[in-house]
Amino acid sequence: MDDLDPVLAHIEAQRDRHLDRLLDYLRHPSISAHDIGIREVAGLLFEMLRDMGLAAETIETAGHPMVLGRRADAPGAPTVLLYGHYDVQPPDPLDAWISPPFEPTLRDGRIFARGAGDNKGQHFAQLLAIESHLAVHGRLPCNVIVLLEGEEEIGSPRIAAFVRDHADRLRADLVITADGPLHPSGRPIVTFGVRGMVGFDLVVRTGTRDAHSGNHGGTMPNALWTLVHLLATMKTPEGRITIDGLHDPIVPPGNAERAAADALPVDIPAYLAEMGLARLDAPTERPFHDRLMFHPTLTINGLHGGYDGPGSKTVLPCAALAKCDIRLVPDMTPDQALDCVRAHVARHAPEVEVIARGGMLPSRTPIGSRFTPAIIDAVRTARGIEPYLYPSAGGSLPDYVFTRTLGLPAFSIPYANADEANHAPNENLEIALFHAGIRTGAALLHRLGRMRAPGDAAAPSA
Amino acid sequence: MDDLDPVLAHIEAQRDRHLDRLLDYLRHPSISAHDIGIREVAGLLFEMLRDMGLAAETIETAGHPMVLGRRADAPGAPTVLLYGHYDVQPPDPLDAWISPPFEPTLRDGRIFARGAGDNKGQHFAQLLAIESHLAVHGRLPCNVIVLLEGEEEIGSPRIAAFVRDHADRLRADLVITADGPLHPSGRPIVTFGVRGMVGFDLVVRTGTRDAHSGNHGGTMPNALWTLVHLLATMKTPEGRITIDGLHDPIVPPGNAERAAADALPVDIPAYLAEMGLARLDAPTERPFHDRLMFHPTLTINGLHGGYDGPGSKTVLPCAALAKCDIRLVPDMTPDQALDCVRAHVARHAPEVEVIARGGMLPSRTPIGSRFTPAIIDAVRTARGIEPYLYPSAGGSLPDYVFTRTLGLPAFSIPYANADEANHAPNENLEIALFHAGIRTGAALLHRLGRMRAPGDAAAPSA
Numbered sequence: 001m002d003d004l005d006p007v008l009a010h011i012e013a014q015r016d017r018h019l020d021r022l023l024d025y026l027r028h029p030s031i032s033a034h035d036i037g038i039r040e041v042a043g044l045l046f047e048m049l050r051d052m053g054l055a056a057e058t059i060e061t062a063g064h065p066m067v068l069g070r071r072a073d074a075p076g077a078p079t080v081l082l083y084g085h086y087d088v089q090p091p092d093p094l095d096a097w098i099s100p101p102f103e104p105t106l107r108d109g110r111i112f113a114r115g116a117g118d119n120k121g122q123h124f125a126q127l128l129a130i131e132s133h134l135a136v137h138g139r140l141p142c143n144v145i146v147l148l149e150g151e152e153e154i155g156s157p158r159i160a161a162f163v164r165d166h167a168d169r170l171r172a173d174l175v176i177t178a179d180g181p182l183h184p185s186g187r188p189i190v191t192f193g194v195r196g197m198v199g200f201d202l203v204v205r206t207g208t209r210d211a212h213s214g215n216h217g218g219t220m221p222n223a224l225w226t227l228v229h230l231l232a233t234m235k236t237p238e239g240r241i242t243i244d245g246l247h248d249p250i251v252p253p254g255n256a257e258r259a260a261a262d263a264l265p266v267d268i269p270a271y272l273a274e275m276g277l278a279r280l281d282a283p284t285e286r287p288f289h290d291r292l293m294f295h296p297t298l299t300i301n302g303l304h305g306g307y308d309g310p311g312s313k314t315v316l317p318c319a320a321l322a323k324c325d326i327r328l329v330p331d332m333t334p335d336q337a338l339d340c341v342r343a344h345v346a347r348h349a350p351e352v353e354v355i356a357r358g359g360m361l362p363s364r365t366p367i368g369s370r371f372t373p374a375i376i377d378a379v380r381t382a383r384g385i386e387p388y389l390y391p392s393a394g395g396s397l398p399d400y401v402f403t404r405t406l407g408l409p410a411f412s413i414p415y416a417n418a419d420e421a422n423h424a425p426n427e428n429l430e431i432a433l434f435h436a437g438i439r440t441g442a443a444l445l446h447r448l449g450r451m452r453a454p455g456d457a458a459a460p461s462a
Numbered sequence: 463m464d465d466l467d468p469v470l471a472h473i474e475a476q477r478d479r480h481l482d483r484l485l486d487y488l489r490h491p492s493i494s495a496h497d498i499g500i501r502e503v504a505g506l507l508f509e510m511l512r513d514m515g516l517a518a519e520t521i522e523t524a525g526h527p528m529v530l531g532r533r534a535d536a537p538g539a540p541t542v543l544l545y546g547h548y549d550v551q552p553p554d555p556l557d558a559w560i561s562p563p564f565e566p567t568l569r570d571g572r573i574f575a576r577g578a579g580d581n582k583g584q585h586f587a588q589l590l591a592i593e594s595h596l597a598v599h600g601r602l603p604c605n606v607i608v609l610l611e612g613e614e615e616i617g618s619p620r621i622a623a624f625v626r627d628h629a630d631r632l633r634a635d636l637v638i639t640a641d642g643p644l645h646p647s648g649r650p651i652v653t654f655g656v657r658g659m660v661g662f663d664l665v666v667r668t669g670t671r672d673a674h675s676g677n678h679g680g681t682m683p684n685a686l687w688t689l690v691h692l693l694a695t696m697k698t699p700e701g702r703i704t705i706d707g708l709h710d711p712i713v714p715p716g717n718a719e720r721a722a723a724d725a726l727p728v729d730i731p732a733y734l735a736e737m738g739l740a741r742l743d744a745p746t747e748r749p750f751h752d753r754l755m756f757h758p759t760l761t762i763n764g765l766h767g768g769y770d771g772p773g774s775k776t777v778l779p780c781a782a783l784a785k786c787d788i789r790l791v792p793d794m795t796p797d798q799a800l801d802c803v804r805a806h807v808a809r810h811a812p813e814v815e816v817i818a819r820g821g822m823l824p825s826r827t828p829i830g831s832r833f834t835p836a837i838i839d840a841v842r843t844a845r846g847i848e849p850y851l852y853p854s855a856g857g858s859l860p861d862y863v864f865t866r867t868l869g870l871p872a873f874s875i876p877y878a879n880a881d882e883a884n885h886a887p888n889e890n891l892e893i894a895l896f897h898a899g900i901r902t903g904a905a906l907l908h909r910l911g912r913m914r915a916p917g918d919a920a921a922p923s924a
Contacts, residue, residue, distance in 0.1 A: 002775040007528075028850035091769055096671075154773055158863040159704075181677065195676060199774045212580075212885040214657060214857025215643065215760040217789050219733065219741045225697065232694035235687065270680065276670025276780075280811065281683045292742040300686040301777050302768030307785055309552055311495035311616055312661045312819045314787050314858075315763050315885050323769055325776050327679050351740065357774045390464025391551030395676025423777055425470030431622075 004135040004381070006447040010136050011128070011438050016394075018438060019111075019431060022030030022124050023125035026104040026113040032154045038064045041086050045148055049259040052131040059166070061158040064150030071130075072143040072210075073314070078371075078453045079143035080445070081402070082233055084123025084179065088115035090174030096425035097257030098252075109431055117420030121199040122178040125415055129404065129441025132394065141449025145172055146430060149398070151207040154250035155199060156398040161416035163401040172369050172454055175402040176193075176444065178437060179377055180393050184270060184418040188379045190372070191412040192257075194399050195293075197327030198337045199301075201358030202345065207318035210306070216316050226307045226454060230349040231322060234298060234341075239282030241298050246340045249331045255296050255390035256367045261289045267378045274419060292394030296337075297327040323357070327396065334359025361400035364392060369409040371451075378447040379413065382440040413440060466843070466908040470754035471527050472598050472889065473590070473900050480900060481573075481689075481893060484586050487568040488575040494549035495614045500526045503548050507610055514593040516608065521628070523620040526612030529738070530631065533592075534605040540915045541605035542907070543634035544592075547614030550577035551885045558887035567750070570722025571893055573880075575673030578811040579882030582809060585610060585642040587896055588876055591903025603911025607634055610848055611860070617661060618819030618860040625863040635915050636833050637864040637872040638906065640899060646732060646880040648895075650841045650902070653874040654719075655923040656861050657758075658790030660799045661819030662687060664807065669780035672768070678778050685782040686767045692811040693784060696803075701744030703760050715756050718829045719853035723751045726850055736881060738776045754856030758799075759789040785819070789858065796821025825861035826854060831871045840906040841875065843896055850873075861870045876901060 011018070013059050028042035045067045049056035054069035064087065072079070076378040091114045093100035099105035101114035105396070110120065118411055123411065126146075133140050147170065149159055163170060183189050206221040235241050253261065266288040286295065305320025307313035326337050367389060379387045393412060415437030416422070417430045464842065492503035504520055507529045509631050511518035515533035526549065528615070553563035553576045562566035563576035573583065588608075595602050611621055625632060635713070645651050673682055715723065728750040730742065743748070748757065767782025770776035788799050802815050824896040829851060841849045855874060864872040877899030878884070879892045 033771070033775065067774055082613070089776060092771060109643065128493065197676065197776065199776065204741065206738075210886045211737065211757070212762060212857060213787055214659065214789055214855070215754070215884070215917065216737070217761050217856060218748075218757055219750065219856075220739060220744055224763060225693075228690050228693045228765070229689045229699040230689075237691040256882050275673065275678070275682055277668065279603035279683065280681055288679075288681065293678070295680055297679035298676070299679050299776075299778050300690070300768065301675060302770050302776055302779065303686050303690070303782070304766050304768075304770050306762065306764030306766075307555065308764050309495065310764050311494065312785060312787070313552060313763055313885070314661065314761075316761050317764065320765070323774060325675055325679075325774070328675055353619060393676070394679060394681075395674060421671065422677070423775070424672050459719060 002032040002141060004134045004443060007132050007442045008439055010132050011378065011435070011442060015435055019086055019434065023104040024078060025120055025124055026115055027102060027109070029102045030087050030150065031090050032064060032151050033090050038087060038150050042067050042150055045086055046202065048127060049146060053134050061162055063158045066162055067100045067148040069146035070144065071140055073139040074142050074449055076452055077427060077449050078451050079145060080169065080172040081145045081170060081175045081325055082446055083147045083175055083177045084126065085119045085149040086151045087153050087154050088118065088120065093425060098426055104356035106431070108433040110428040111431060111434070112426055112428045114427050116427050118422035118427065119152070119179045121429040122435055122437060124201050125437030126178055126246045128438045128447060132442055133445055134437065142187040144445070145170060152398065156360055158356045159398040159401050163405045167406060170406060171431055172408060175399070175408050177397055177410065178415050179412060180395055180414040180420040181416045181420050182414055182433070183388055184267065184339060187385060188383050188387040188418070189389045189390050189414065190375055190379065191390040191393045191414070192367055193390060194362060194397045196334065196360045196362035196400065197325050197396040198328065198334035198359030199325045199336060199427050200341060202230065202322040202324065203353040203355060204351065205319045206277060206351070210318050211316045213316040215246060215435050220316055223250065223317050225318045226349055226352065227303070227305065230345065230352055231300065234344065237282070241296065243344045245342045246296065246337060249336060251330050253391060260389045261293055261368055264289050264390065272428050280457065292390040294329055295333060296329055297323050301325055323409045325392070328362045330362050330364050333361055334357050360396050360398055361404065363399035363410060365401045365403060365409045365411060367391065371409055371411065375411055375413065375444065379440060380442040380444040383436055392402045415440065464603055466905060469594050469598045469903055469904045471838040472594050473904060477880055477897055480590050480897065484542065484896060485566040485573065487582055487586055488573070488577055489564060491564045492549050492612065493552050494526060495552050497711055500549060500612050504529050504612055507548055510589060511608060514589070523624055525620045528624055529610040529884065531608035532606065533602055533839050535601040536604050536911055538914055539604040539911050540635040540913050541607060542712070542910055543607045543609060543632060543635065543637045545609045545637055545639045545914040547590065547600070547611040548687065549579045549615050550580065550582065551615050557888060560888055561616045564915055568893070572890040573893060573896070574888055574890045576889050578889050579878035580849050581614070581641045581887065583891040584877050584899060587899030588640055588903045590900045591907060594900065595907055596902055603908050605631060606907070616859065618822055619820045621863050622867065629868060634870060637861070637876045639859055639861065639872065640877050641859055641874060642857055642876040643877050643878045643880040643882050644876055645877040646729065648879070649847060650845050650849040651852050651876065652837055652849045653855045654829055656824060656857060656859045657854060658794065658796065658824035658862065659787050659858040660790065660796035660820045660821030661787045662800060662803060663819060664692065664786065665769050665815040665817060666813065667781045672780050673778045673779040675776040682778055682819060685779050688811055688814065689765070689767065689782045689784055691809065692814055693762065693783045695810045696806065699744070703758065705806045707893035708758065708799060711795070713792050713797055715853060722800070722851045722853050723755055724828055725775040726751050754814040755854040756791055758791055758794060761787050763787055789856065790824045790899050792824050792826050795823055810899050822860055823862035823866065825865045825872060827865060827871045827873065829853065833841060833873065836909045837873055837875065841902055844902040844903040877902065
């Protein structure tokens with residue numbers, strides 16, 4: 001077994017060069033929602049994987065291409081599938097950015113750019129970990145498959161079919177994703193699941209044209225009122241989602257997950273201060289982590305109708321639109337949730353159209369997985385501190401394709417600061433955490449190399 | 463008394479020239495909400511009044527200037543104050559216009575342009591009526607004051623103080639406004655009142671930045687949900703406004719007004735078809751005209767928050783805004799209505815800010831006014847048909863400054879087609895109705911010239 005120490009020394013020696021390369025990567029927009037820059041960035045990744053010594057390929061889908069890399073230097077050792085996504089969220093509102101989203105800028109020890117944390121900075125650290133092992137030892141301690149997706153920020157509409165159709169290319173023993181934030185204290189975390197999600201638009205058109213609110217106020221229905229009254233039937237002011245049947249499939253957390261959630265620290269005043277909030281969202285009685293791990297949400301992402309200019313305009317709008325998402329916990333599914341929404345809308349406001357915007361199943365790996373000790377050890381080695389264990393993240397990643405379609409345990413080991421502002425203006429990544437991410441990735445490959453793949457009696461013991 | 467017939471003949475001979483002059487007028491934008499073109503158009507009107515032989519003046523206010531003209535050729539005859547407004551609504555959404563809003567275009571016997579109906583085409587017809595009398599007879603049959611305002615479309619914030627401060631300049635016996643639409647059948651109408659209105663914004667900010675709907679969904683309050691739930695407490699899905707105290711000052715219509723409203727024809731299927739509606743607005747049981755004359759409304763003019771781009775964005779918005787107006791019936795006032803809104807918001811969502819956007823008192827002149835027969839006769843002369851009598855219009859005009867501040871009876875005699883699409887894309891005015899408006903104005907001046915001013919025993923009897 002090759003030593004880890006020289007790899008960590010190499011990573012230390014390459015600090016400036018690694019940072020420069022990340023900044024260069026972030027300069028390339030790859031906005032999946034607007035189809036901007038996607039193929040150029042996929043091409044850059046293909047070249048990087050090839051140049052570092054992996055068998056690289058770009059695989060077309062009906063949408064944006066998948067970029068794959070693989071290398072099998074360690075017979076008998078486990079094969080880890082490293083997943084990331086190279087697409088980013090749209091950067092608007094642009095005028096809220098202090099520095100332009102695609103001109104990465106260093107301030108206060110952080111890299112400010114769209115994608116710095118979500119997810120370019122994080123999967124780039126994983127790739128540099130592989131590259132560093134190869135640079136020092138000429139081989140990898142375990143077998144590696146890299147899978148980089150280009151549609152995660154629009155709901156991963158192609159990943160399920162891709163993983164199903166290419167299961168042979170993705171044969172592995174576990175999946176590791178580096179995405180999302182660390183604990184607000186900066187302490188590393190390991191996350192064993194994600195919420196799913198389903199997005200939908202509610203579209204209302206009550207007439208053929210906007211009208212004068214005086215000449216038609218009282219006779220012409222208002223599309224915004226229709227939408228407001230419909231939405232008000234879907235969730236109470238006290239925060240209870242009131243869509244019939246939505247909660248039916250929910251499985252309460254198991255004992256290990258319940259205990260892990262209860263063991264997590266929380267500093268609510270710090271959270272409120274960081275986000276500028278007066279209070280937590282309703283319902284008020286739920287434990288903080290329960291809100292993000294064990295309950296679904298119904299979020300209005302955007303609601304727009306009628307006049308949006310300066311001053312006033314006494315118009316009665318004939319059209320309105322709400323964009324919404326529901327976060328799903330096991331065993332809710334996007335189809336089931338959307339069916340409930342459709343039935344609810346048909347009952348309360350049949351004139352409103354429901355447009356599905358894609359979804360993602362939730363995923364949860366048992367905390368008792370046999371890979372958990374190796375992962376914890378790798379984090380400890382790279383960061384010198386014990387990670388917190390999260391039964392689930394609040395956000396969504398397409399981990400279900402690994403846990404359900406491939407039947408593999410899947411873990412997230414995020415590297416980004418808690419205030420990375422992903423999906424928001426001034427997204428950023430602490431420079432030190434980028435380097436720590438490379439070290440963690442390197443330690444993880446090393447530690448997995450000391451395990452044997454399931455069913456391989458000849459592999460060295462952990 | 464000078465004859466009316468030669469004046470009507472002159473108007474007929476000038477058809478093409480009058481239309482060309484209106485098109486030229488409509489080419490000049492005068493958007494009060496955006497302060498575009500206001501002073502240029504005020505200057506054009508000043509020159510027109512001066513050139514036609516009126517004593518013209520432009521009077522500054524704290525906002526946009528008032529343009530006045532006057533001529534007193536008929537001692538003992540009444541003095542009529544002709545009011546109009548030279549500002550127009552913003553033209554957005556621009557891409558919904560078939561021809562550009564400030565490039566007047568003739569199609570299907572109509573003039574398409576912003577302001578064609580509301581209100582440039584209508585007060586321009588009044589001015590041409592004056593001009594035609596002067597061109598034929600060199601004098602006017604009654605005394606005339608013209609008052610043209612430049613802030614009607616932003617709620618006439620300066621008209622009340624202006625009328626109060628310049629009551630001496632505005633000493634008259636009655637007020638005539640030409641604004642709003644005819645009956646959908648094309649039959650002329652005389653309107654004796656207007657609803658008032660009060661505009662306000664509801665502004666919510668729940669945090670300092672938008673956030674990821676997964677990482678923060680369940681913990682961070684959503685500004686759009688706050689706004690939706692607040693609005694849902696202000697009006698039921700059945701159309702009942704539920705703002706405490708709002709209805710308290712309402713005075714039910716008198717017998718003459720009640721009878722006039724009941725006598726008005728209504729073709730609901732035609733209205734639904736014209737506006738592309740599936741049904742009338744709730745509440746369902748109210749008579750059609752009652753909805754527009756005798757009840758207040760609460761209209762959401764615009765509601766905006768969160769993502770507004772293509773595709774989806776899983777964002778949790780920290781800010782949202784609703785622009786609203788309430789139409790007022792006698793004896794509601796903007797202050798009273800706004801107080802009720804503020805108290806309601808303070809009770810249901812104290813974190814929401816209420817920003818007042820100006821208001822206007824309602825106005826109602828008794829149908830039994832001594833000028834009513836002369837007005838009906840003038841319409842009959844010009845159009846060959848009896849007008850319908852409307853106790854109130856649904857829309858708002860600052861008539862209260864005449865009926866309350868000056869204590870005068872005020873009447874509206876609109877000239878525009880019912881489908882003028884005012885405040886909306888493709889605003890238009892039928893060319894024939896523009897010319898009919900000039901004739902009506904001319905007949906009205908003539909008919910008023912046969913009355914005596916109140917208290918003037920020497921004036922000829924009607």
